[in-house]
Amino acid sequence: MWPFSRHKSKVGAKRSTRANRLDETPKNPAIKLMETLKTSEETLEYLTGVDLGLLKDLITETKTFSKRLEALIQDFTQGKSSSQSPTLDQFSGDVEAAYDRLKSTVGQSPDIIIRRFFIGQSHQVPALLAFVDGLASNEMIDQDTVTLMQTFKGTESLLKNPAIAHQIIHDSVVSVGHATVETKWSKLIIDLMGGNTIVWIQGCPEVLVLDTVKYPARAISAPMTERAVKGPQEAFNEVILTQMNLIRRRIKSPNLHFDPVKIGQLSQTLVVVAHVEGVTNPELVMAVKRRLADIQIANLEYSNTLSESLSSSHSLFPQVRSTERADIVARDLSMGKVAIMVDNTPYALTLPATFIDFYQTTDDYTASFWEASLERLVRLLGLFVGLLLPPLYIALSSVDPELLPTKLVITIAGSRVGIPFPPIFEVIIMWTIIEILREAAIRLPKGLSTTLGTVGAIVVGTAVVKAALVSDIMIVIITLTALGLFTSPVYEMAVPWRILFWFVILAAYFLGVYGIILSLIVILAHLASLENFGVPYLSPFGPLRIRDLKDSWVKFPEDAMVYRPTSLRTVSPKQRTHHTKKPMVYPQLHQAQKEHFDDEV
Amino acid sequence: MTRFKVWVKIATVFGLVFLLTGCWGNRPVNDRILVLCMGIDPAKSPNQFTVIFQSPTPSAVTNSSQGSSSASGGQSEVFAVKGTGQSLEAAFNQAQAKVSKDLYLGQLQLLVISNQLKPMLLKRAITSLQSIGTLDKTPYIVVANGSAFRMLQQTSPQAKFPSLYFISLFGCVSCQTDALGIRFWQYLVRIDTRGVDPYLPVALPFSQGYRVDRVALYRGYHYITMLDPIQTTTFGILQGLSHKVSVFLPKQQATVAFLTGPSHLTTQVINGQVRATFDIHLTAMLMGLDAHTETPQKISEISQTTSQIIAKRCVALVRQLQRQDVDPLGIGRMLSWQHPHTFSNFVHWHQEYPKVHVVVHCVVKITDVGTTK
Known part of the structure; x- marks a missing residue:
């Protein structure tokens, strides 16, 4: 006989006196249906050629449904008999009913562990414990929860005051660091699925939620997509707690806030909105939260799913920066931006992002400002080369050859002798090859992709020239283009340029250099029209903010960047004091050096 | 209705932008005959002139792209197409009829005019040249003592094509005794300005190339003399x-x-x-x-x-x-x-x-x- 039998329960004395209102009602309709189905099955068994599988499944489902219904009714009636107002979402205090309810719902899944046990040895109080196998720490459950509760000697107090049993257990028994209390089933189930251990105690309507979460997590590794030469080599992993820890390590101020939001009806994914109070514009934080609250989706798997909802338009250009680097998130937060982290995604989002943000890297801040400026200008040059070289080739070799120097035009004409296609087809052929090589290189294992890329580029490049499908100048141009378009340190920014490249190509083909200028004006106008969370995408160039130009295509020394970006409208505009104190004005700061020179003399 | 009007405006602007470009002449450069030099000689008929369109040969073009310095078999690296007519357009049409590709004047680098050209013919030719859309008025202009065609037939071992020789010469100020290079637009300015007469450098062919140490003086379109x-x-x-x-x-x-x-x-x-x-x-x-x-x-x-x-x-x-x-x-x-x-x-x-x-x-x-x- 199971110790939790209702007849044997000591604490369940109240229940024995409870009026059984269920007897007054007709039999549970699910049971009735199940009985009918069983009779049908017995009848059908005699008939040959009938597939009984479906019927058996239906009977199983009906059995489960019946159990669930019973548990619900039991919970409901138990709650009704108590002083509380009964609701189906409220735990009634009946452990057995809770067991039935769990077993008939989530308990059917093999990874959900439901265990019934007694608290104490002399006076045993029935209790129920549930957790998700693999998401919770077995050591914490065994040593810090079950063992301690089973050996608890003060169970009389529990029996005397069952309503505060959870408080006694919380205060005197379990040694799990973080424990909370919950009463609603809808929240308990979500907590359970998140890796918490739930403890129901007989007679106590409050349920203990013990934080025993221990995810199987990937170790913190070096960033794969945003590599830095001198910067920190820590990237986020999939566990949101680790992500928060990495940021907290960098910003220890209590003003750093992590505001949790749950998104996804099915996934119930934890999303954390991070911001620094006293720095970030509170209106920006509120706007971000409002937009997140508006998101109604079933499943939130990736942080980029949120990008669209957090962008102001369906532009080609990314308006939210996605990064795996903890240092970039910390820097953006200190600048007055908002970061969004999504559980199970190693990429955090920072916003609002401007165009120039996508051309700034960690290395810019770890190297000297000379080097940083040079690198940024190289990136800008790479962008122009990548975007404009093939269109210029098409425009100047097909539409406006008069703009080329004579020697160059003769060289181009000579290289194109025998080529059957116009220049635009050369570009299409070569770009198709490049895209195929790129796609193959991404999908293949690393060692193989390097070999394939090198061999593919050399063999295919040589072959197409020998086959007179493209000119040798085109090989040079496309190689520079492919390299130039990927000089953007953020991968998302390379995508719009790869698409707009074709827009400029077509404009060059039809209208020559005039078309290129026209297309660039259109692109620039579009960029100037973009705005997200009130921040112009082209800032600090449009509208022009001279002060913010110090950290744009050219980077000034750190001590010159006193203020945070104006466009973010931060609460505290200053991020550091003014320029470094000069030796002539503050000699005491340079005294040691002076003495050193005196010593030498 | 308002939205309709906006779309009409956008369509009109785009339509105008596309129609007014004048850049629809899409033809790869290897499908054109790049006229690098143009010579103008008086024709036999007193009211006509002969225009010589000189271009590099396809083999010379190919060699040029491959870095080869000379043509194979001692062949000439340039070929000339002649056209005669009362106007430049007529002469151009006649020359165009003799070749299979587009005679392209956008890369014209050198304009050679004969000093025997009558003022009326010279004026007609210069006026027509000004109205060629692809001609950007930057070619150098020189005078041939006698026949422009004969001068263009002369080659120099220093450059593959006559045009390249003169681009190098006039483009380098310190390469000349006197910086005599005159571009077409400079010539036009002198023609159209009161109180100044045009002068043009004279290119005299000799066995190893050209000699440019004289200027020809004009009063308007009238050839006057040549300085020693x-x-x-x-x-x-x-x-x-x-x-x-x-x-x-x-x-x-x-x-x-x-x-x-x-x-x-x-x-x-x-x-x-x-x-x-x-x-x-x-x-x-x-x-x-x-x-x-x-x-x-x-x-x-x-x-x-x-x-x-x-x-x-x-x-x-x-x-x-x-x-x-x-x-x-x-x-x-x-x-x-x-x-x-x-x-x-x-x-x-x-x-x-x-x-x-x-x-x-x-x-x-x-x-x-x-x-x-």
Whole structure:
């Protein structure tokens, strides 16, 4: 006989006196249906050629449904008999009913562990414990929860005051660091699925939620997509707690806030909105939260799913920066931006992002400002080369050859002798090859992709020239283009340029250099029209903010960047004091050096 | 309705933008015949001219892209197509009918005109050239003494095509004795400006290439004369264009070389008489003198002698120009700038030009004594 039998329960004395209102009602309709189905099955068994599988499944489902219904009714009636107002979402205090309810719902899944046990040895109080196998720490459950509760000697107090049993257990028994209390089933189930251990105690309507979460997590590794030469080599992993820890390590101020939001009806994914109070514009934080609250989706798997909802338009250009680097998130937060982290995604989002943000890297801040400026200008040059070289080739070799120097035009004409296609087809052929090589290189294992890329580029490049499908100048141009378009340190920014490249190509083909200028004006106008969370995408160039130009295509020394970006409208505009104190004005700061020179003399 | 209007406006703007471009001539460069030189000769018929369109051969083009220096088999690297007609357009059409590809004038680098071309024909050709849309008016323009076709047939071992030779020559100021290169638009400016006459460099073919040490003088579209090499260097000094001019002094047995410097022309009107003054300040290098005999006095003496010689040559040249009633130095233009009322009172500048009193002040400063650079 199971110790939790209702007849044997000591604490369940109240229940024995409870009026059984269920007897007054007709039999549970699910049971009735199940009985009918069983009779049908017995009848059908005699008939040959009938597939009984479906019927058996239906009977199983009906059995489960019946159990669930019973548990619900039991919970409901138990709650009704108590002083509380009964609701189906409220735990009634009946452990057995809770067991039935769990077993008939989530308990059917093999990874959900439901265990019934007694608290104490002399006076045993029935209790129920549930957790998700693999998401919770077995050591914490065994040593810090079950063992301690089973050996608890003060169970009389529990029996005397069952309503505060959870408080006694919380205060005197379990040694799990973080424990909370919950009463609603809808929240308990979500907590359970998140890796918490739930403890129901007989007679106590409050349920203990013990934080025993221990995810199987990937170790913190070096960033794969945003590599830095001198910067920190820590990237986020999939566990949101680790992500928060990495940021907290960098910003220890209590003003750093992590505001949790749950998104996804099915996934119930934890999303954390991070911001620094006293720095970030509170209106920006509120706007971000409002937009997140508006998101109604079933499943939130990736942080980029949120990008669209957090962008102001369906532009080609990314308006939210996605990064795996903890240092970039910390820097953006200190600048007055908002970061969004999504559980199970190693990429955090920072916003609002401007165009120039996508051309700034960690290395810019770890190297000297000379080097940083040079690198940024190289990136800008790479962008122009990548975007404009093939269109210029098409425009100047097909539409406006008069703009080329004579020697160059003769060289181009000579290289194109025998080529059957116009220049635009050369570009299409070569770009198709490049895209195929790129796609193959991404999908293949690393060692193989390097070999394939090198061999593919050399063999295919040589072959197409020998086959007179493209000119040798085109090989040079496309190689520079492919390299130039990927000089953007953020991968998302390379995508719009790869698409707009074709827009400029077509404009060059039809209208020559005039078309290129026209297309660039259109692109620039579009960029100037973009705005997200009130921040112009082209800032600090449009509208022009001279002060913010110090950290744009050219980077000034750190001590010159006193203020945070104006466009973010931060609460505290200053991020550091003014320029470094000069030796002539503050000699005491340079005294040691002076003495050193005196010593030498 | 409002949205409809917005769309109509957008469509109209885009339509206009596309239609007004004039850039629809999409044809790869290898499908065009790149005319690098164009020559204009008088035709047999008195009212017609012959236009020569010179282009590199396909093999020369291919060799050029592969870095090969010469054509295979000693073949010519250029070919010429001729067309004759009363207008440039007619001649062009005739030439176009002889080739299978588009005769493309957008890369025209050199325009050669014969000095035998009648003013009427020259004017007609120049007017037509101005209206060619693809021609950007930057080609150099030279005069052929006699036939432009004969000049274009001459090749130089220094460059594959005649056009490249002249681009190199005129593009490098220090590569010439005098910087005589004139672009088409500069020629047009001189043609259209009152008080100045055009001059053009003359390219004379010889066995190893071309010799460019003379200028042809025009009064409007009328060919007047051709200056000899000495006069051309003097002309260059008066224009401030000299770079490698040298003067030999027999008495001192010395050479004053690399005479370089600006020339400033000023005009004055004294009692109704126009007076033009050329202030020439030249620097030079003294060569050929024994190092032991170099003294400040002697150098000063040489400077003065050279200044006098140059001043004399200049005065002689200007007087000759006045006699021939041709004003390539732009005295009239300078008068119109400095004394516009006086100039506007002259109905025909060419009637007044010979009466102008010309003074030349020349100062030669020897800055260095040494060997040839």
